[in-house]
Amino acid sequence: MAEVLLLGGLGGHSGQAYAIAKFLKMEKIRFDVMTIPGTEQRFKGLANRVITLHQPLLPPNRRPNPRAVLSISHLLRIKRYKVVIANGSNFAVLPSLLGKLKGSSLINVETIDAVVEPTKAAKLLSKIADVTIVHWEELKRHYPKAKVSGPIYEPPMYESTEGDYVLVTAGTLGYEELFVEAIKQLSSEFRLVIQTGKIDPNKFKKENVLAFSYVDSFHKVLARAKAVIGVFPGTTPATATLAYDKPTVIVPNLKLKSAASLINMEPFARKIGAVIGSLSDLKSALKEAFKVKRPKYKNGAKKVVQMVVDMI
Numbered sequence: 001m002a003e004v005l006l007l008g009g010l011g012g013h014s015g016q017a018y019a020i021a022k023f024l025k026m027e028k029i030r031f032d033v034m035t036i037p038g039t040e041q042r043f044k045g046l047a048n049r050v051i052t053l054h055q056p057l058l059p060p061n062r063r064p065n066p067r068a069v070l071s072i073s074h075l076l077r078i079k080r081y082k083v084v085i086a087n088g089s090n091f092a093v094l095p096s097l098l099g100k101l102k103g104s105s106l107i108n109v110e111t112i113d114a115v116v117e118p119t120k121a122a123k124l125l126s127k128i129a130d131v132t133i134v135h136w137e138e139l140k141r142h143y144p145k146a147k148v149s150g151p152i153y154e155p156p157m158y159e160s161t162e163g164d165y166v167l168v169t170a171g172t173l174g175y176e177e178l179f180v181e182a183i184k185q186l187s188s189e190f191r192l193v194i195q196t197g198k199i200d201p202n203k204f205k206k207e208n209v210l211a212f213s214y215v216d217s218f219h220k221v222l223a224r225a226k227a228v229i230g231v232f233p234g235t236t237p238a239t240a241t242l243a244y245d246k247p248t249v250i251v252p253n254l255k256l257k258s259a260a261s262l263i264n265m266e267p268f269a270r271k272i273g274a275v276i277g278s279l280s281d282l283k284s285a286l287k288e289a290f291k292v293k294r295p296k297y298k299n300g301a302k303k304v305v306q307m308v309v310d311m312i
Contacts, residue, residue: 001030002048003312005081005099008035009089010055011172012235014042016087016111019154021046023305029312032081034095038172041216051078055091080104082312085304086129087111088122100128105311108132109304110139112151112238115267118142130311133304136271147307149300151271153235153242158223160244165191165210166286167225171234174199175253181279182229183209186286193221222246227286229277231256232265241272242297247289248274249282271295 006021008014014035024031025046033040033047040050053074075098084099086092088111096106108129110122115136118126123142126132132146140146168182174197182192187208194204194211195218201211215221222228227247228240233256240246250269252262269276273294277285 001079002032003082004029004031004308005078005084005095005104006031006033006047007084007086007089007092007095008033008039008043009087009091010036010039012111012113012233013087013089013091014039015154015235015239016109016152017085018042018046019152019299019301020085020087020109020304022155023299023301024308027305027309029305029308034078036091038214053091053095055089083107083308085109085308086122086125088114088119090121093121093124096125097128105130107304107307107311109149109152110134110143110146111233112153112235113233113264113268114139114261115264115271117261117263131307133300133307135300136267138267147303149303151238151242151297152300152304153297154219154239155299155301156223156243157219160223160246163224163226165193165225166227166229167193167195167221167240168229169195169236170197170231170253171236172197173256175231175251175255176203177279178229178231178251178253179204179211182282185282189283190226193225195221227289229282229286232262232268232276237269237274238272241274241294245294247286247292248272248294249277249285249289250274251277251279251282251285 008017030048032049033043034051037052080102084104085107086096106129108125134146135151192209204211229249230237231253232250240248275289
């Protein structure tokens with residue numbers, strides 16, 4: 001039987017959970033994963049069991065998800081775990097509360113793109129958590145008792161090579177304006193590979209442009225890119241720079257108002273060695289990104305797992 005419940009969520013939240021899952025597996029700790037439909041595939045072969053439930057609030061405007069009501073009765077039947085690990089998502093709030101009521105210890109992990117201002121879900125859960133973990137020292141002014149893990153990022157799955165394309169990605173929800181501008185400004189000079197998320201990829205299939213919604217081998221696409229253009233809020237830029245040492249541009253997605261505050265964007269880019277770009281001038285930002293030296297960090301997921309070991 002699994003002793004640990006690892007909570008995922010949308011996009012980067014499940015990515016952070018995946019990083020922790022890899023280190024839990026290395027320590028031979030049996031764990032279950034609870035995450036949203038569409039993110040469960042990455043945990044196959046790692047977790048003892050993968051449970052999918054619907055998240056309560058839907059981005060980008062945090063409207064209630066009527067399908068989440070069906071998940072509550074299922075949640076109430078879930079057994080007691082020794083440890084529950086939350087990863088900064090609104091999806092994690094209810095399972096964490098129920099876990100505490102059943103006597104579980106709660107590890108509350110902030111998101112990597114929260115550097116100077118916390119996310120709402122993690123701040124809320126810090127009030128009941130046994131320990132809160134932040135990636136960056138600066139965030140301790142909001143969490144004075146927090147432990148600093150260092151950045152938790154998805155470990156590389158493939159060797160990084162310099163390919164002949166620029167990868168443009170905006171996570172699960174996509175960002176149509178970014179895709180349109182990338183094609184307009186860059187496709188004459190670079191081959192583009194665009195991950196569109198929930199947006200129809202057929203809108204962007206043009207000469208010198210390959211577009212797709214999702215692919216199981218996304219890490220392979222990332223590892224072979226020449227450079228990466230991603231969005232803030234989002235964790236893919238951290239995977240690009242820290243796991244694969246890719247020149248990376250971050251563009252703010254102003255439609256995502258429910259995730260990490262935009263005040264975090266500049267310090268986040270500086271921490272991971274990325275360049276902030278604008279929709280109006282992607283070419284200059286990409287040129288600058290090729291000059292930036294990316295930092296090296298030990299993966300903070302290892303510290304999270306050590307805390308789990310101490311608790312069980």
